[in-house]
Amino acid sequence: MSAAQGNTLRAALVAVVCVLAALAAGLQVFASSGLGAAGHVALALCVVAATLWISEALPLFVTSLLVLLGCLTWLAPSLRGAGRAIDDAAFLAPFFSDTILLFFGGFALSAALQRVHLDEALARAILERAGTSPRRVVFALLGTTAFLSMWLSNTATAAMMMALAVPIARTLPPENRWRIALLLAVPLGANLGGLGTPIGSPPNAIAMEALARIDARPSFLAWMALGIPGVLVMCTLAGGLLVRFYRDGEPELRLPPAPAAATHRTARARLTLLVASATALLWLTGDLHGWSAGTVGLACAISLFGSGLLAPTELRALPWEVLLLMGGGLCLGRAVELSGLASWALAQTPIATLGPTGAVVLFGGAAALLSALMSNTAAANLVLAVVLGLEELPREPILVAVAFACSLSMPLPVSTPPNAMAFASGEVSARDLVKIGTATTVLGLLLFFTTAPLWWRLIGPLFRAAS
Template sequence: MKIRFKNRFPRFAEELKRLSHWEDLAEVKPPIPSRRLLLFISAVVLDILLVRGLFLYSDWQQEAIYMSGIFVLAALLWITEALPLFATAILIIALEIILLANPGNWAGLGFEGGYSPDYREFLAPLSNPVIVLFFGGFILAHAVLKEGVDKAMASGILRAFGGKPIFVMLGLMLITAFFSMWMSNTATTAMMITLVYPILKQIPDKDPLRKGLLLCIPFAANIGGMGTPIASPPNAVAVSFLQQSGFSISFLEWVLIATPLMLFLLLFAWLFLYNNFKPSDSNLYLKPEARKIDTRGWYVILIMVLTVLLWLTDRWHGLSTAVVALFPAIAFTATGLLSRSDVNSLEWHILILIMGGIALGVGMQLSGLDEIFVTFLPSEGKMVLSAMVLATLLFSTFISNTAAANLLLPIGISFAMQPEGAEAGSPVQLAISIALAASLAMALPISTPPNTIAYSKGDLLSSDFTKAGLVIGALAIMLIIALGGTIISFWTSY
């Protein structure tokens, strides 16, 4: 029987034999990456030394010292990625509960004055309205992707731009930016890269236009991430921090503030990229592939249009954007259009990362660390705005833009709320400027996931990103610093 079983099911028998030994089971487990483990241990050791030094040589309150340790540890782990970004976010919340809230009343922990905040204050970010808003955006985007609405709409719109390369590039960038306003710029880039491949087949291998069409997609996706509060996590984190500080920015106000800059940068990037990657054949004519939308797709479009309209008109109908975000969640899950597996596949790690950023800001405010950090900033308020925006761009070039925003937003908002921070602009201006700058880091293939996706196709060089990314980023930073305050005060009361 044993021989017959092996002959008839050789693969199953081999697998059964392998799994019958515990030592083999141990080999199946992935090993712990030694480099990441070393980085993690190094970060923890450095952080402990910092906290110990502050206790010995500073006059800070106990809670501020503990919070500085949490902040520095989060910065080190986010920069080195010794832990996954979302894992660091969970660690932040756990450390704040243990070291600051001290629910176990352990000696030496909690606030120095004896009063410690309730641990629920550090768990509150899990149910923050911004998290619900982003969840609704993920649901909406997943339905669009599942039913192929994105590709069908993009193909239809692209055909309307004709077949001339200059207008094909413009169409690709506008479509990419539009979808990035409502869904993940990573998913948008992956979708548009797929859509552009039939077009690339019509272009000779060495033609510069191939690079131009591939490069315009991640750049448009990054720029489109400025357009709405749900377009990128830094935007959501900025809105949340402003709400905690008593400032309310509606969905429509954000769109009115960010869209003009977004459109200007798109047009500038289009002209810059096309002039640097012109086709060799001036008579080249490109033809996009046609796609159709079925009944389920039209249902998704209907729900999407209604949701966007409700988001844009929240000041008139009275429903918050977070409440409106539940509408597509109900419309798609109750009808079975999105199954349990679809919901399970949402970008939960992004939501956790945003939660960690919000919790970091809460801890800095409660402990007073944000006010301590403000004392290290330049006394000239005008310099702070420029420094914070440039620091955001620099950080976001090398680490996650969400992580960069999580670290800098609490400091920037706190400074703007001080009397000496008036010259730097309102807290709203600093928060929005930092969030928008986080979307502009495009100078390296590793700067953003859209860049990485485009680079992985093998047609682009790192230098292709650097030249265009630095020029577009520098122009955007100058516009944000010079005109941001005027635009924000025009559309809001801040």
């Protein structure tokens, strides 16, 4: 079958699923089990969104806008017809929520740091101290990428670190297996670093928004207290796997020379560093000054663009498609909640009998499986929307588990942008990515599910302090 035929078949299947979902909503096929008209509409929107997000028949952000359109033109009238006083703002607000502002500020800060090459300067400073041992350089690449990924886009971090890792790897003979380990350290670090902070990955921020909806408002620092230990443990284990799988003698490595222009030492760079430091400090001290993480992100963006550290043209270069994707997912979550779909779906299954630990494993596993096949942002949106309807069980640990499971899922070359970058380098085979990605995913999930109850007893109160 040719690529064109495959695309045609995929489009046809997507169209069939979407039509059937709309038809089922119109006929209210689950009315006998208690699902109302609005619930049927929300279910149809979920099926259509999931189908389009998995198939990528449309750009991901277009699907998010389609969700918004469906909520405004189909779900809202259905809710009003049932006597609910629903304003369109309920579905528009997620696109400019605190979560979106948090990531908007994070993206602006990332762009400013990259403009003056402060991120590259930090990476080089760390790698220069790693020496020439392949083992030490593997761990240095892994740790540096993970640290940067906590604060910057994991895609941008992976792109920058791959630019450093490829020349280092190419100082070795083509047949030396350390080359593979060096390059795989970058996507692993970028994926795992996202666990560490609320801005480390979109699923984290979406989970923070969901936690706020149930009046659990963890601070930026509280999330770090939960996530940083996971990053440290998983990076250590992932580095150990890389060394075990790809050890090949003890050759000497060399870091390629730095570019001649030292833009990270200019006055602009120092001012950028000042804004970045102030932003990080405000994020970490939210309990003291009372600003939300999104408010701090907004102040950061205003400072960067208002001071000229970022030009107006650079506003257009920010990844707006990611913000729209997140907004659409949050909007879908509101649809599932307001329509009663979440409560109905949970009433059809014995979720409450599983207990908190069983629910963590069930929803975390589902999130990891979906994230392997589709955008982890889209997967988090779908699963978190259902978890919000769980009123019989403590939802805080389940929401956090879903976010972590999305970040830990990296078994395929297409699972995350950093994986795809490593594969696109031409130095790493799909088989290598699947082997190390699957091993890291399985090990991470097993470790998380077995240690989460104990760790949550220690850190969990921080997530309920404001409730």
